[in-house]
Amino acid sequence: MAKIVIAGAGHGGLVAAIKLAEAGNEVSLYEKESLSELSYDWYDDIMLEVFDKVSLPCPPESYYEPKKQWRFISPDFKASIVLPKPKDEISVSRRKFAQYLIELAKEKGVKVYFGKDVGGLCVEGNEVVGIKVGDGEVNCDLVIDATGRNSVLREELVGLNLLSYKSKKYDFLGAFRAFYEYGAEAPDVPCQLILFHNGEKGISWCNFGAEGEGDLLIARFGGLTRESKNNALNDLKPKFEFLNHEEKRSKEVSICTRCSLPVFVSKGYAMVGDSAFMPMPLMGSGIESAMKAGNILAECIINSGCGFDALWEYEYEYYKQIGGDFVLIDRLKNGLLEKFNAEYINKVFASGLITSEDFNVLSTSQDAKLPKGFVCKKIKLAFKNFKLIKPLIPLLIKALKAKKAALKIPEKFNAKKVAKWQERLENK
Numbered sequence: 001m002a003k004i005v006i007a008g009a010g011h012g013g014l015v016a017a018i019k020l021a022e023a024g025n026e027v028s029l030y031e032k033e034s035l036s037e038l039s040y041d042w043y044d045d046i047m048l049e050v051f052d053k054v055s056l057p058c059p060p061e062s063y064y065e066p067k068k069q070w071r072f073i074s075p076d077f078k079a080s081i082v083l084p085k086p087k088d089e090i091s092v093s094r095r096k097f098a099q100y101l102i103e104l105a106k107e108k109g110v111k112v113y114f115g116k117d118v119g120g121l122c123v124e125g126n127e128v129v130g131i132k133v134g135d136g137e138v139n140c141d142l143v144i145d146a147t148g149r150n151s152v153l154r155e156e157l158v159g160l161n162l163l164s165y166k167s168k169k170y171d172f173l174g175a176f177r178a179f180y181e182y183g184a185e186a187p188d189v190p191c192q193l194i195l196f197h198n199g200e201k202g203i204s205w206c207n208f209g210a211e212g213e214g215d216l217l218i219a220r221f222g223g224l225t226r227e228s229k230n231n232a233l234n235d236l237k238p239k240f241e242f243l244n245h246e247e248k249r250s251k252e253v254s255i256c257t258r259c260s261l262p263v264f265v266s267k268g269y270a271m272v273g274d275s276a277f278m279p280m281p282l283m284g285s286g287i288e289s290a291m292k293a294g295n296i297l298a299e300c301i302i303n304s305g306c307g308f309d310a311l312w313e314y315e316y317e318y319y320k321q322i323g324g325d326f327v328l329i330d331r332l333k334n335g336l337l338e339k340f341n342a343e344y345i346n347k348v349f350a351s352g353l354i355t356s357e358d359f360n361v362l363s364t365s366q367d368a369k370l371p372k373g374f375v376c377k378k379i380k381l382a383f384k385n386f387k388l389i390k391p392l393i394p395l396l397i398k399a400l401k402a403k404k405a406a407l408k409i410p411e412k413f414n415a416k417k418v419a420k421w422q423e424r425l426e427n428k
């Protein structure tokens with residue numbers, strides 16, 4: 001049985017910790033915050049089915065609400081699309097959820113230490129053999145890095161040339177999130193999201209959110225300036241009355257929107273979740289992918305030990321199951337942000353090319369028939385608006401090629417082959 005250290009109480013690290021401790025490994029977790037300050041004091045969305053997928057019990061119902069319905073609004077506010085009512089998604093209290101996973105981990109025998117900032121790694125030759133916490137060191141067979149987007153551990157390995165990756169322009173959203181009392185009754189569609197708000201690359205949302213709170217988010221790719229934030233607020237205040245109430249609390253955060261690292265394992269070390277940039281690259285939703293990745297990692301270790309072969313098996317499985325699709329989404333996102341602007345999005349909304357019906361079809365097409373005349377209607381619209389669609393075609397081809405390159409990940413680790421794969425992938 002191995003001695004495994006989890007750095008940070010990220011979701012993937014916690015799922016891995018639970019599974020690995022259950023299988024009899026000696027698992028300890030070091031988290032820099034206290035239990036009461038863990039994660040965020042707001043609600044975010046996940047699919048309920050993720051608990052089945054990672055074979056964990058659902059949190060108590062009092063920890064979540066059904067996800068609310070969303071409306072996407074064009075940059076000029078002249079058109080909007082109402083998304084179908086979410087079926088199996090929930091808005092979960094982030095803090096309660098994190099505390100719930102900690103409780104499960106403790107029940108399985110994970111030793112959890114709060115208020116412990118992991119400052120670095122212990123490295124011998126090219127192998128990670130432990131972590132540095134405070135003045136001390138903790139030796140182990142494997143470090144699982146679940147410290148999130150700004151992992152100092154990852155960067156230490158990059159500094160030692162044991163890992164590498166290329167940063168891109170739209171790797172993150174700089175965001176401001178704030179909460180207000182809303183008093184009034186929520187509208188039929190309680191969540192409103194404005195694309196390319198104020199003509200800038202990003203989104204803003206104003207939601208009649210969980211527990212009767214007005215929920216504001218202003219997020220811009222590459223970072224949010226004070227000027228953008230103020231302009232956005234000034235534009236939204238007359239449109240959403242609750243923004244004129246006193247702000248209850250707020251936080252400046254960043255949301256990871258780049259695709260996963262090409263290589264996120266090294267000898268004695270594996271990343272999971274935001275530390276390896278695993279969220280869905282368009283919206284930055286990373287809870288589910290982190291949990292699934294944590295589950296894959298635990299399965300590989302349970303089946304094959306925590307040597308490098310098992311870690312590479314994890315990397316391979318992740319790319320096959322999740323990472324390949326995220327490469328496609330990432331390249332589409334980068335291309336769209338590079339080539340298109342608010343004016344284009346306004347034209348797409350005005351053209352009727354995308355409707356609420358499309359989202360219904362997308363969400364039910366596995367078991368429902370397309371509505372009569374749907375395909376004909378879409379083809380007619382596509383011809384009529386070919387000018388709008390044409391620039392998307394090369395983008396889509398490029399994104400599909402990048403996904404194909406990602407899925408060519410070598411099944412067995414070979415340094416030369418992996419370096420070649422990484423280079424090809426990063427240049428696509």
Ligand SMILES: Cc1cc2nc3c(=O)[nH]c(=O)nc-3n(C[C@H](O)[C@H](O)[C@H](O)COP(=O)(O)OP(=O)(O)OC[C@H]3O[C@@H](n4cnc5c(N)ncnc54)[C@H](O)[C@@H]3O)c2cc1C
Pocket residue numbers: 007008009010011012030031032033038039044045046116117118119146147148149152175177253254255272273274275279284285286287288290
């Ligand atoms: C405003 C906003 C809205 C979002 N909405 C959604 C959503 O609706 N759905 C969704 O799926 N995702 C959403 N996300 C993204 C989601 O928060 C992350 O993708 C998700 O938390 C996965 O990250 P993680 O579990 O890897 O790590 P994190 O959640 O970042 O956790 C990392 C943990 O490590 C600890 N830590 C960091 N450094 C150290 C260190 N040196 N030593 C010890 N401990 C350390 C931190 O305190 C933290 O507890 C949102 C993010 C933001 C900011």
